[in-house]
Amino acid sequence: MVLDARVTDYDVLRVFCGPRGEYGNELGVVREGSVLPERDERQAFAAKLGFSETVFVDDPERGVIDIYTPSVRLPFAGYPCVGAAWLLDVPELVTPAGVVGTRLDGEFTWIEARPEWPEPRTLRRYDTAAEVDALPVPPPGEWLYAWAWEDEAAGRIRARGFPGRGDGIEEDEATGAAALQLTAQLGRALNIIQGKGSQLLTAPQPEGWIELGGRTLLER
Numbered sequence: 001m002v003l004d005a006r007v008t009d010y011d012v013l014r015v016f017c018g019p020r021g022e023y024g025n026e027l028g029v030v031r032e033g034s035v036l037p038e039r040d041e042r043q044a045f046a047a048k049l050g051f052s053e054t055v056f057v058d059d060p061e062r063g064v065i066d067i068y069t070p071s072v073r074l075p076f077a078g079y080p081c082v083g084a085a086w087l088l089d090v091p092e093l094v095t096p097a098g099v100v101g102t103r104l105d106g107e108f109t110w111i112e113a114r115p116e117w118p119e120p121r122t123l124r125r126y127d128t129a130a131e132v133d134a135l136p137v138p139p140p141g142e143w144l145y146a147w148a149w150e151d152e153a154a155g156r157i158r159a160r161g162f163p164g165r166g167d168g169i170e171e172d173e174a175t176g177a178a179a180l181q182l183t184a185q186l187g188r189a190l191n192i193i194q195g196k197g198s199q200l201l202t203a204p205q206p207e208g209w210i211e212l213g214g215r216t217l218l219e220r
Contacts, residue, residue: 078176
């Protein structure tokens with residue numbers, strides 16, 4: 001399938017991979033965002049690509065990016081920012097929501113952002129990880145982040161994310177925005193296993209900022 005004849009190449013990353021490089025959420029990155037300058041063109045490309053999110057890079061040196069799901073444009077999102085930070089290797093990213101700090105630390109890429117930037121999700125706690133694992137996909141209408149402690153003392157959490165937009169993404173493999181919001185709510189560093197086995201790390205920072213980190217691999 002030809003997505004758009006003007007886009008001759010794009011990268012596919014997996015963000016928030018497990019410790020052996022498995023799992024992670026697929027992310028499309030169009031490094032030459034100027035080939036699709038209009039929002040409706042970008043939205044159509046993201047819908048055809050079909051990943052949870054797609055990034056268009058408008059200025060690689062300054063880190064200016066534009067983020068889309070298959071159905072909506074987002075002012076900020078966690079896993080696209082982690083992936084773009086890894087790919088572009090810049091000290092910050094510029095999103096419509098604000099400037100995101102970035103840093104690389106060994107196998108992990110970290111961003112620093114504010115939990116109020118993304119739209120609120122329903123953060124629903126369950127008693128056990130087994131309950132989270134057994135959840136069916138809920139009907140559209142609510143962005144549900146289901147979570148449970150695996151080891152509260154160690155900050156380990158089991159989570160699943162259901163966007164509820166009705167755009168073909170029934171379950172999100174790794175959701176940085178929800179991880180930011182849960183970290184702000186709990187007020188502590190977290191080690192989150194989401195989806196089939198993606199890993200997200202978080203840590204509260206001064207003045208309400210949250211650091212979010214994970215592994216990124218180039219798929220193509």
